[in-house]
Amino acid sequence: MSDTEIANPPATPETTGTTPVTARRSTAARVAPLIGWAVLLLVLFLTPVYVPGEWLSVLCWIMAGGVAAMGLTMLIGQAGQFSLGQAFFLLLGGVTYTVLAADGDAEYIGFGLPPLVALIGTIIISGLAGAAFAPISGRLRGIYLGVASLSLVFLGYYLSHELPMLAGSASSGRYAPTFSVPGFDFGETNPQLLLLNVPMGAAERQFWLFAGLTVIAYLVGQGAMKGRVGRGWRAVRDNEAVATVMGVSVPGEKAKAFAISSAYGGLAGVMVVWWYSGLMKPDEAVELGTYSTYTTIALLAMCVIGGLGSLGGAIAGSALVFGLPLALPLLTGSNQTVDASGTAFTPIVITNLVFGILIVLIVLFEPRGLAGLGTRLRNLIRR
Amino acid sequence: MILLSISDLAVRYGRSVKAMHGVSFDVPDQSVVAVLGSNGAGKSTLLRAISGTLSLHGGEITNGTIELDGTRIDRMDPAAIVRRGLGQVPENRQVFSRMSVEENLRAGGLATPPSRRAAARAAVLDMFPKLADRASQPAGLLSGGEQQMLAIGRAMMGEPKVLLLDEPSLGLAPLIIEQIGRTVTEINERGTTVVLVEQNAMMALTVAHTAVVLEVGELKLRGDADELKASEDIQRLYLGGHAESEEHADAEQGEAAERLERRRKSLKVWSA
Numbered sequence: 025m026s027d028t029e030i031a032n033p034p035a036t037p038e039t040t041g042t043t044p045v046t047a048r049r050s051t052a053a054r055v056a057p058l059i060g061w062a063v064l065l066l067v068l069f070l071t072p073v074y075v076p077g078e079w080l081s082v083l084c085w086i087m088a089g090g091v092a093a094m095g096l097t098m099l100i101g102q103a104g105q106f107s108l109g110q111a112f113f114l115l116l117g118g119v120t121y122t123v124l125a126a127d128g129d130a131e132y133i134g135f136g137l138p139p140l141v142a143l144i145g146t147i148i149i150s151g152l153a154g155a156a157f158a159p160i161s162g163r164l165r166g167i168y169l170g171v172a173s174l175s176l177v178f179l180g181y182y183l184s185h186e187l188p189m190l191a192g193s194a195s196s197g198r199y200a201p202t203f204s205v206p207g208f209d210f211g212e213t214n215p216q217l218l219l220l221n222v223p224m225g226a227a228e229r230q231f232w233l234f235a236g237l238t239v240i241a242y243l244v245g246q247g248a249m250k251g252r253v254g255r256g257w258r259a260v261r262d263n264e265a266v267a268t269v270m271g272v273s274v275p276g277e278k279a280k281a282f283a284i285s286s287a288y289g290g291l292a293g294v295m296v297v298w299w300y301s302g303l304m305k306p307d308e309a310v311e312l313g314t315y316s317t318y319t320t321i322a323l324l325a326m327c328v329i330g331g332l333g334s335l336g337g338a339i340a341g342s343a344l345v346f347g348l349p350l351a352l353p354l355l356t357g358s359n360q361t362v363d364a365s366g367t368a369f370t371p372i373v374i375t376n377l378v379f380g381i382l383i384v385l386i387v388l389f390e391p392r393g394l395a396g397l398g399t400r401l402r403n404l405i406r407r
Numbered sequence: 408m409i410l411l412s413i414s415d416l417a418v419r420y421g422r423s424v425k426a427m428h429g430v431s432f433d434v435p436d437q438s439v440v441a442v443l444g445s446n447g448a449g450k451s452t453l454l455r456a457i458s459g460t461l462s463l464h465g466g467e468i469t470n471g472t473i474e475l476d477g478t479r480i481d482r483m484d485p486a487a488i489v490r491r492g493l494g495q496v497p498e499n500r501q502v503f504s505r506m507s508v509e510e511n512l513r514a515g516g517l518a519t520p521p522s523r524r525a526a527a528r529a530a531v532l533d534m535f536p537k538l539a540d541r542a543s544q545p546a547g548l549l550s551g552g553e554q555q556m557l558a559i560g561r562a563m564m565g566e567p568k569v570l571l572l573d574e575p576s577l578g579l580a581p582l583i584i585e586q587i588g589r590t591v592t593e594i595n596e597r598g599t600t601v602v603l604v605e606q607n608a609m610m611a612l613t614v615a616h617t618a619v620v621l622e623v624g625e626l627k628l629r630g631d632a633d634e635l636k637a638s639e640d641i642q643r644l645y646l647g648g649h650a651e652s653e654e655h656a657d658a659e660q661g662e663a664a665e666r667l668e669r670r671r672k673s674l675k676v677w678s679a
Binding site: 267268 | 458460463484485486489490494495497501503504505506510513514515517518561562565
């Protein structure tokens, strides 16, 4: 052991000798994130005033994808499981919210619950559905679990077509109410609201709602990861046998991870329905669409690009994977010009190229993804 | 008082591999019991049976009972066994290498009630002050000896009544092995009963009060550690260096030299 002592001589004096310095630093370290959060919340609050509506819509779409990816990145990066089924939980969340919140009639089943109750119910039901997958997720691992969970996407596609009274028909869909709390509508302009003389319309209100939900999802996830829950997950991820002899119930931790990840997927599913102004419409093909295998892979790509296990990375990944296809037409003028130019480089193709190249580069040079790059930058600045 | 009691234990892997049968012995409270044996004797199987983790390795208990503090644990879930006061330091240390030292310790306390966690942590850091210095380092960067200390500390975070140690000396330098021996004694003096599985019989018998010897899944010998240390069987099998065995070794060496000579001769045929 003496060799390591010699190898790391500065470690001991720094950590033991200077208690007052570390105490002062820890106060600063405690206050800095609070200030950071306050600034961030203020920026988020004022964003609708300065950013035009179509860009707010892009940001909202990024946040919906970010919430789904946060759930997935916890499952993969923290609990060491693998899932290609997150798009199914988007669909499940969207359908559940629609059924709970919409009014029923001859054609559709609906309970007409208040949106807030429906939202909470959706999150709980999505989590339970994820836990119900536990007997499978506990027995399989790696690519086997990935393929098994991918089957959920196909199951969702099949069920949504078989049960139009729940999910709406694939051609026209059905409508769910947008979010509102008593006295304030987020999807409409009721009541009228002016902020710094700018009217806050549906897009602005939706941005606030999405930003609020994303911040809550982030904080809850961060809390889970930093606490006992995350520690149990990482123990299981790193060594199941040892986690077992630490008194951790391995099947229990795996089920918990799947349940929480699915609950995030369900919440994101509700956000997707809101983003479409309340339209719940199943995909017309299983390969391409809102709840398709394409989406499930896109969500996985967000996690890899962002850095597995990092919540902030998941949002950054979503900004690239979900944000680029919407942002590029806005940047280049409009969709028509791109199509009329006669090239194959549509925003979606460019996005696919970008995140394909990014995945290769990240796997090669920075396996911790955008989150890893962020950490490096922060360390550079601190020096 | 008997804290851990194993009676007539039989273990099977898969359908046909009988790894252990008819093993019985008791572990008195506050004692250190060494389990000796060569490779494949069934030492690890015994520990897996006690900690309830046989199923992770495709094995099962086919006969016999294991009691911890008067409760049968041989049909219990491993997590429940840990909560009843059984801690384990796995073979090859197996620290969570991507986690920091601090996180490893906290992971060890996952099953400990929140009210007792701080006390457990203080006791562990008191025993291994070095772990406090290295709290924020990734556990994978520690030296082998430090990792072993961390693995022991992690198990102690669960405040076990009985601590199972699986070959803590494996792959470590003699000086560190001595230190681990002292650590085991200290843990025992602080009130924890220890079951020490070892190939390093010298260290194990120095530390232990009593010892059992396993051979191909059966209990071969059992007795006082000092007596076993003096016994010829043990000397010959595990300690080496006895007058008779030296003679034997000389004879063997002569034979080996002869064999080598013969091989050289045959080689000459080919090289000529």
